[in-house]
Amino acid sequence: MPPQAPIEGGADVVIVGAGAAGLSLARRLTAPQVAEGGPASVVVIEPPAGSSLRSPDRTWCFWENDPGEYDSLVAARWRRMRITARDGRTTSAAFPRTYKMIRSTDFLREVGAELAQRPGVRTVEATVTRVRDVPGGAEVTGRDAGGRPVRLRGGWVFDSRPPHDLPAARTTLLQHFRGWFVTTRDDRFEPGVADLMDFRTRQPERGLSFAYVLPFTPREALVEYTVFSAEPLPEAAYDAALDAYVRTARPLGALLVTGVEQGVIPMTDGVFARRAGERVFRIGVAGGATRPSTGYAFAAIQRQTAAVAAAWHAGRTPQPPQPHAARHRLMDAVMLRALATGRAGGAAFFEGLFGRNPPDRVLRFLDGTSTLRDEWAIGLNTPVPAMLRALGELPAVPRRKGRACS
Structure with missing residues (x-):
């Protein structure tokens, strides 16, 4: 049997990964109403259908002023x-x-x-095996589901695949969770009120746990059990915690579990390299979009991809910016250190954070829109001795090689 002809091609930009970051960037680069130079030509590479490399279904939550860019896609608010x-x-x-x-x-x-209707966009299903600089641009190689070679070149390549390994860090915790989409027999929820943190869960020795409840109707909600700790739990442990919560801490009565979501988010003060070559960049989670103290990433992905697209359209080097302010990253590093060492009890820390500060101040910090004045006040209302000790020891704490991502 003769060898199959390779899939080849070129574009202004090649994007590896068709998740939130990859598709957001492709959408911005190819928007028809752009300034001089017109929209970019883009190839988006995604894993073949059915591949284990495709991300599981999930929900993305974020804060935003109304109206928002993706309001037509918002499932609840x-x-x-x-x-x-x-x-x-x-x-x-x-x-x-x-x-x-x-x-x-x-x-x-x-x-x-939407992208399929844009003439400058091409989608290729393939498993990527290599991304590298080549003269005049960068090249992505791999194989499609049938084993046929794939070779695509771009003036720039943006890799949005989750990193295989975490960067070296002084502190790394994991935010791991399992959520039930439930329907109750009776009205049990307030659709306009999100339970952001309910600490009536069993607390780990180091870190914290809480329930997170997002109601959609009086009888439908996502009820999630979340833990910040060094290691994930067995799946049965999450279900046991959820069962205990809906039976005792917040009795919901008869209910039906209609769906499940589960995930692990690294919470690390490691520095994610956003440049992987002369013409190769990382974006999204791979480019440091996840906020270390909260695990939120969607809004930061939108800021990051908007900046990349603006730079490309202006003819500048489209290097992805750091999505989070340096002072926020420092505060996150201190908090992670205090939690990981056990100097600050996780539940007590967050109870005090909301109890000693106006809630809108804390929410601005979590959202990444806080001012220096907000942050100074927040700092004074945390366990100051524990925070100062964590801050003081950070320069001497070695950065250790990151663990492999699951």
Whole structure:
């Protein structure tokens, strides 16, 4: 049997990965209403259908002013939040900006369909094996589902695949979670109120755990059990914790679990390299978009891809910017160190954070829109001795090689 002809081609930009970062960048680069120079030609490479390399279905939450860019895809939104302490006391407040949820299935389907209508966009299904600089640009090679070689060249390549290994870091925790989409027999939820953190869960010795409840209707919600710790749990442990929560801490009565989501998000003060070659960059989670202290990434991905597209259209080197301010990354590093060493109890830390500060101030910090004045006040209302000790020892803590990502 003769060898199959390779899949070849070229474009202004080649994007590896068709998730939130890859599709957002492709959409911005090829928007018809761009300035001089016109839209870019783009090739998007995604793993073949059915491949284990494709990301599982998930939900993305973020804060945003109305109206928003992707409002047509928003599955639910909340105007108020609630924090519940271990003793049952609650703190409630309005969100500074609307809290929104997008389902990844909706985003990938709709944005993918939009891109399919743009003449400068080509999608190739292949498993990428190599990304490298070549004279005049960069090259991506791999194989399609049938084993046929794939070789694509671009003036620039943006790699959005999750990193295989985490960067060297002083502190690395994992945010791991499992959520049930539930339907209850009776009205049990307030659709306009998101339970951002409910600490009436069993707390680990180091780190913290909490329940996270996002109601869609009075009888439908996502109920999630989240843990910040060094290692994930067995799947049965998450289900046991969720079962205990909906039976005792927040009794929901008869219910039906209609779906499940599960994931692991690294919380690390390691520095993600955004440049992988002269003409190769990393974007999205691979480019440091995940906020170390919260695990949020979607809004940062939008900021990062918007900056990349603006630079390309202006004829500048389209290097992805650091998505998070240096002072936020420092505060996150201190918090992670204090939690990982056990000097600050996780539940007590966050209960105090919301209890001693106006909730909108804390939410601005979590959203990445806080001012220096906000951050100074927040710092004074944390366990100051533990925070100062963590801050003081950071320069002497060695950065250790990152663990492999699951």
